[in-house]
Amino acid sequence: MTREETLDDSLGLAGRFQEQFPLVAMLLITDRPTELALPALRAGVRDLVEPDISVDAMRWTLRHAIEKAGASGASSDDPQSVGRVITVASPKGGVGKTTLATNLAVGLAQQSPTGTVLVDLDIQFGDVSAALDLDPTYTIGDAVHGSTLRDATGLKTLLTKHSTGLHVLCGVKSPVEADEITAEDVSTIIGLLKAEFRYVVIDTAPGLVPHTLSALDHTTDLVLVASLDVPSVRGLRKELELLEELELPPATRHVAVNMVGRGGGLSVADVEATIGRPVDFVIPRSPKIIASTNRGRPLLQEPGRDKLRRDLTQIVDRFSPITARKPGLDWSGRHRGAAS
Ligand SMILES: Nc1ncnc2c1ncn2[C@@H]1O[C@H](COP(=O)(O)OP(=O)(O)OP(=O)(O)O)[C@@H](O)[C@H]1O
Ligand SMILES: [Mg+2]
Structure with a gap:
């Protein structure tokens, strides 16, 4: 047959x-x-x-x-019934975590508009609201006050809706408010959201700070971002080593190298040799990304078929259940030729 x-x-x-x-x-x-x-x-x-x-x-x-x-009374209280939690982290700042997290979230929201939430866990200096041009009424600071953290219904009233349908738990408006948010609060928040949403995308502050470690307890997929410079790549290696030592629940790790361009002397192959594993995503340096950050509109929010969008879409495709096999990806979805 x-x-x-x-x-x-x-x-x-x-x-x-x-x-x-x-x-x-x-x-x-x-x-x-x-x-x-x-x-x-x-x-x-x-x-x-x-x-x-x-x-x-x-x-x-x-x-x-x-x-x-309609065949079952499956309940969102069932701890087995959870969505995918994708945390975007990096040892060093300014390497593109927020850029990748917002593009990923917007890309997933285009496939699952009511099923995607983005959480700004850069507790002090989060800038997801600016990256998405949102003016939130409520922020994560409101989530830790009063009774909102008791159930998902209360928490959902604090989310800001983006034009793509994406829900966003925005960061605090002033770093002072951030002091009240504990690592335990973060764990409760992610626990509630993952029972309600198919995709929980988390943007983080640089380093493995306590709030990020709380998120990692729930994370199914960790996207580690580095840029093509020696401090960033060394930091990436150290973070990967530390993650091996920490007894965290297993999460699939994905490595993204961002701002790849001519000059600087390092190649993606150098990164792979340093960290001893393949790089999964390679995003070029482009003024279009800077312009999109400044406009508050992630590139994947706007239509277009250029290579940069295709590179960013590869990250979305890795997490989407309906994944188009794109040229340039091998069978596991890995960047073909990344190891060469
Ligand atoms: N591939 C790229 N090409 C050019 N510029 C980029 C690229 N990726 C990100 N940027 C720019 O770099 C700056 C920092 O990016 P972003 O805020 O995403 O980094 P971050 O890791 O979240 O920083 P922080 O650690 O401060 O939160 C932004 O102005 C963004 O537009
Ligand atoms: Mg950021």
Whole structure:
């Protein structure tokens, strides 16, 4: 039987199930999700997942499919029913964490508008609001006052809605307010949000400060960012070593090298040799990014098909369940040629 015949059979079976057992939720496991999305959804498939989906993403997808099918009373109190928590961190400041976190969040929100929240965990000097041109009524400072932290419903009233549908827990307006926010508060906040949202994207302050460590307790994916200079790459190596020593819950690690350009003497291969692992994402240095920061509109918010957007989209695709295999990515989604 050919691959296409097997597929026809699977979709035919899905169609018959849909007719006879409408409360059964069906998922299609495929390495061609983009191509098959339409025929599969028409046949009654609830969602498409790739064979290498993470356990957490699979849990979320199953729960979501069951809820949509109305077949179960799955509750968000169920600790197993959690979304993907993606933390963007770096040992050094100014390397592009906020740029990558906001682009990633906006990109994920375009696929899951009501299911994506971005948290500004750069507690003192967070600038997510500026990067997204938001003027929040409430901030993370309000979350730790009164009874808001008791349940997700209260916390959700403090989120600011971005034009893409993305929800944002914005950073405090003055660093003084930041003193009241403890690492335990951060843990409670992330715990509540991950039960409600499919994607929780977290922007952090430089270094492994206590608030970031709290976030790492919940993190399913850690994106470590460095720029192409010796202090940044050395810091990256030290942070990776420290993460090995800390007894944190396992999170998939992804390394992004940002602001890559001519000059400076270091190459992506040098970074890989220094850290002893491949670089996953390579983002070039570009004045377009500076302009987008200044406008308060992440590049992925605006339409366009240039290489820079494709590079940023690779990060979004890594976390999205419906992932298009793009040229330049190998089977694991890794930047092809990054190790050379
Ligand atoms: N690839 C890039 N090319 C050119 N400029 C960039 C690039 N990435 C980020 N920048 C610019 O670098 C500056 C710092 O970026 P960003 O605020 O994202 O860094 P950060 O790591 O969040 O900094 P901090 O540690 O202070 O929070 C911004 O002005 C941003 O526009
Ligand atoms: Mg920042």
